[in-house]
Structure formats: structure tokens, C-alpha cells
Amino acid sequence: MKKLLTLFLTLLTAVLAWAFTVPTEEDRAKAVGSLLHLTPDLKAAFDPGDDFRAIPEPGGFDWLATHGEEGQTYQEFLRSNPNRPGARGRKFIYLQPVGEFPENAPRLETLKSYLEAYFHPMPVKLSKPLILKPTSKIQTRGEQVNSTDLLNALQMRVPADAHVMMAVTMKDLYPGPGWNFVFGVARLKRRCGVFSFARYGIEEDPKLALLRAMKVISHETGHAFGIKHCIHFHCLMNGSNSLGETDRAPLHFCPVCLRKIHWGLKFQPSGRYQKLVDFLKKNGFEEESKWFAMRAGKTKVTIE
Ligand SMILES: [Zn+2]
Ligand SMILES: [Zn+2]
Structure with missing residues (x-):
């Protein structure tokens, strides 16, 4: 019984230690830093x-309820x-399509324009689609593509002048056996990542799917910065x-x-x-x- 109680208290302490507290207005101003000069x-x-809201209190399964960041x-x-954009000649964001994109999928030209506005003035290059061949070293599971294999292949193709290469695909991804699926994976040291739009609901609501693609691609490019x-x-x-x-x-x-x-x-x-x-x-x-x-x-x- 005593052992159980100790275990319970240990777990409780761990949960409490994880509990996220919303930063105060003062903490938020400190995070921005001095604006004096x-x-x-x-x-x-x-x-x-008044134009920016504090991060909301995380709900049960939200990111900050499960990750102690x-x-x-x-x-x-x-x-x-951080890597300074443009240093060592790395002055472009590359958008690399992988596989086919159906008519109602987020349009690559649109995503290119969006990234150009978001990360202005860094130019964005849209690469020719990379077609996945069944003979390649990239394993598949039914319609799903192994994202680890795909990233291994993609990281060899990162152009020398790329600040980052963002690959996007309509194929559903899984990182390895035992995993159901993954929305995307990135290797920032290798300056590349791959993201799937397969689960964004392009059939139900193409506009919402595009908005989701925009959010994910700019969030991930933010990490690359x-x-x-x-x-x-x-x-x-x-x-x-x-x-x-x-x-x-x-x-x-x-x-x-x-x-x-x-x-x-x-x-x-x-x-x-x-x-x-x-x-x-x-x-x-x-x-x-x-x-x-x-x-x-x-x-x-x-x-x-
Ligand atoms: Zn922020
Ligand atoms: Zn992230």
C-alpha cells in the first residue's frame, strides 16, 4: 500500500511539474526583449x-498539456x-512536390506565393515534382509511404543555395513499423522536411485544406529559421x-x-x-x- 502511495505521489509530482502556466503580460514583454533602441x-x-493574445490554457490533449516545453x-x-538566411549563399526556400497532386489539392503555385509573402524578402523556388518509383529505396505500406526512407532520399537533393527545402506530398506518410501515420518529419540540420496533405480533408473542404497546408508549411519553415x-x-x-x-x-x-x-x-x-x-x-x-x-x-x- 505504501509503495502504491509513493508511486501515486511520484506521478502526481510529475504531472504537476508538467503543468503549464500561461505567461503573464510581463513575461511576454520580457520574451520580446527591450525595444528601446x-x-x-x-x-x-x-x-x-492589444493585438496579440496570450497563449490559451492548454486542454487535455493539447500540445502543452503533453509536452513540457x-x-x-x-x-x-x-x-x-541561428543560421543567418543568405549566409553561405543559402538564399532560397525550395518547395519540392513529391508525387502527384490532384485537382482539388492545395495548389503549389499558391503555396509558393504564400511563403514568399510570409518570409519576404526571401525568394521561393518551386522545384519539378519528384515522382516516386516503386523500384526506389523508399518502402511503402499499401498507399502509405515511409517518411524516413523518403527523407533519406530528399536530404541528398537539398540544393547548395537552399536555406531550407520543404517537400510536400499528397501521399500519406508513416515513419516506421508500429506507427499509424505522421503529418510530417523534418531534419533541420540537413535543412529539409517533408509534409503530407493527405489528411487535411481536401474532399470535404478544399479551402480549409489549403489553409491547413499554409499554416503547417509556414510553421515548419519558421523552425528552419x-x-x-x-x-x-x-x-x-x-x-x-x-x-x-x-x-x-x-x-x-x-x-x-x-x-x-x-x-x-x-x-x-x-x-x-x-x-x-x-x-x-x-x-x-x-x-x-x-x-x-x-x-x-x-x-x-x-x-x-
Ligand atoms: Zn510566437
Ligand atoms: Zn513545430
Whole structure:
């Protein structure tokens, strides 16, 4: 009985140690870092104000209820010595289709334009589709493709001028025996990843499937820029355990994550927001475009 009680207390302590506490407004401001010596447009871009919400309390199966992550402040990001985009000639994001894409699948040209707006001004190259041959070293299980084998093959093809190569496929992926499926896998040291849109519901709702593809591809590209999961704000860089959690996440980067990509990309904040507004309106995401339009206005600093 005593043993059982000890076990129970140990488990309880472990659960309590994992329990995530939503960071306070002060913690969130600290994560952004000092804005003292910044130009007015950058101050406006990184000041959380009222436009960014704190990360919500995680529900039972949400990412932060199951993963004890500590997050990454802007200063911690700098100390992690991230790869500077463009260094060593690595100045492109590559989008690499794998296999066939049916008519109602997220369009690759659309994803290219989206990434170009999101990671402005880094150019995006759309590579020729890689056709999977049954004779290759890539194992399959029925219609599913082994993602470990696929990534082994893809990492040999990462172009020398790629900051990252994002491969996308409509094939369902599994990482190995004993696994049901996986949405995607990445090897950031090898600058590549592969993501499947097979379970995004393209038959039921192609527009939602496209939005999911946009969220996942920009979240994963964010990791390629050295950004860890965000635990401060409700943000595109929040970890996700399910499609439901991805659907609830916003499409935008919070001030902490925005400051991290700005360190490498040096864009003009309102110009980048405006590019996203143009993209979203053009592709029928009128509702999603409103937040970005509001931010484009607020970060546009006119000198009088
Ligand atoms: Zn992630
Ligand atoms: Zn964030």
C-alpha cells in the first residue's frame, strides 16, 4: 500500500511539474526583449499592445498539456546562434512536390506565393515534382509511404543555395513499423522536411485544406529559421498535437517570433503585412486578411 502511495505521489509530482502556466503580460514583454533602441516602425511591430493574445490554457490533449516545453525568448534565440538566411549563399526556400497532386489539392503555385509573402524578402523556388518509383529505396505500406526512407532520399537533393527545402506530398506518410501515420518529419540540420496533405480533408473542404497546408508549411519553415515552439502568445509557432489545435492557431507570428524572423530577413514590417493581405484577399481568405490589414496600418510609420 505504501509503495502504491509513493508511486501515486511520484506521478502526481510529475504531472504537476508538467503543468503549464500561461505567461503573464510581463513575461511576454520580457520574451520580446527591450525595444528601446529600435526605429519607430520596429517598435510598432514588436510592441504586443492589444493585438496579440496570450497563449490559451492548454486542454487535455493539447500540445502543452503533453509536452513540457520551456519556450524560447528573443534573447535565447540570439544565443542559439541561428543560421543567418543568405549566409553561405543559402538564399532560397525550395518547395519540392513529391508525387502527384490532384485537382482539388492545395495548389503549389499558391503555396509558393504564400511563403514568399510570409518570409519576404526571401525568394521561393518551386522545384519539378519528384515522382516516386516503386523500384526506389523508399518502402511503402499499401498507399502509405515511409517518411524516413523518403527523407533519406530528399536530404541528398537539398540544393547548395537552399536555406531550407520543404517537400510536400499528397501521399500519406508513416515513419516506421508500429506507427499509424505522421503529418510530417523534418531534419533541420540537413535543412529539409517533408509534409503530407493527405489528411487535411481536401474532399470535404478544399479551402480549409489549403489553409491547413499554409499554416503547417509556414510553421515548419519558421523552425528552419531557428524558431522553437512559442509558449508566450497564441501564435502560428505554438506546438500542435492535432488538426483541431492547428485550426485554432492563428495564421500570424506573435511579436517574439516576428522579431526572430526579422533578425534574419530584415523586412519592413508594414510591407510584409501588406504582402500577406494581398495574398489572402486574392485567394479568398477575406476574414483572415483583416487582422493583417489592421497590423499593416499600425506598423506603417510616417515621418512628419
Ligand atoms: Zn513545430
Ligand atoms: Zn510566437
